[in-house]
Amino acid sequence: MEKQLIDKEAISNELAEEIKKLVLEARNKISKEVNGTLVDTYWNIGRTIIEKEQSGKIKAEYGKAILLNVSKKLTKDIGKGFSKSNLFNMRRFYLVYSKIPDTSGILGWSHYCELIAIKDENKRNFYEKETIISKWSVRELQRQIETSLFERLLLSDGKVNKEKVLQLAKEGQILNSPEDMIKDPFVFEFLGVPEKKPLLEKDLEYKLIKHIENFLLELGKGFMFVGSQQRVTLGNVHYYVDMVFYNKILKAYVLIDLKMGNLKPENFGQMNMYLNYYEEEVNDEGDNKPIGIILCAEKDNVVAEYSMGGLNNNLFASKYTYYIPKQEELIAQVEQVIKENEKETNDENK
Secondary structure (H helix, E strand, C coil): CHHHHHHHHHHHHHHHHHHHHHHHHHHHHHHHHHHHHHHHHHHHHHHHHHHHHHCCCCCHHHHHHHHHHHHHHHHHHCCCCCCHHHHHHHHHHHHHCCCCCCCCCCCCHHHHHHHCCCCCHHHHHHHHHHHHHHCCCHHHHHHHHHCCHHHHHHHCCCCCCHHHHHHHHHHCCCCCCHHHHCCCCEECHHHCCCCCCCCCHHHHHHHHHHCHHHHHHHHCCCEEEEEEEEEEEECCEEEEEEEEEEECCCCEEEEEEEEEEECCHHHHHHHHHHHHHHHHHHCCCCCCCCEEEEEEEECCHHHHHHHHCCCCCEEEEEEEECCCCCHHHHHHHHHHHHHHHHHHHHHHHC
16 A cells, blocks of 8 residues: 555656646747747837937937937837837837847847947857857846956957957867866956955855855856865875866866965965866766966966966966956956067068
């Protein structure tokens, strides 16, 4: 009798899961179809508005007033979704995209409202590509734009060039090597910590674990959280790695050490020891060399360069910040590095 009850329960659970899978797949398909239809419709609405303008039927001096009247009539007759600002977004959508974008319904109208606000075409293409590849929600896309992901990736190795800009715009972020995953700085604005408030390392670690989904988003593609305070035992002495992840794309463990103050030479020695241990004792067949990232509040590039000299491991140092960087300053830095690289290239060709 008890076996029959167990069988019934098991069959019920199995059947419920199969039905649930079918329903979720159907909902996802319907959602994509609705998204695609809405995007097509709004692009055509934008085209209609522009054609009316170009024919002279909507003159610049009273164009806003006409769209406001149109908005009121549509809202009354059809319902929400046709505010004046949304009509202007549809108009801009048509101007930005020369043809209806085909993303198979992955991107919704709200995604495009964020994308069309980006004036730089390369930057816009990058965020569009990354949203499709990483399946970002609108909220996640907003965060990546606000924290200047595009500029931070360009500045991560200090060797910005036009080829790199175009590559990001065309392909998005591609992880071919450990260097490709490094950002400088990493931004932890989701923790809500005031800029000047001091934290203990254990408190920062606790907050990052508590907000692990946001932290994984900031780290980038392919990251899985393994654990915190992972023990490394050498000569009967226990050491602890602050946070350990595994990157599915790079097929490598990623060890993160958090430092509240300035970067110090001894930090590299400790991380190098952890990397050697993981490569020897933890790596499975097929795993690549582990990657170490020292995240610090302040970083001296000269100290970092000399401290890493002669080390064969994948070891990096990067800053973190609790607040969103000023986008204008990051853009200026990118432009400056591009100019310096162009000048060096021109000097070499003389």
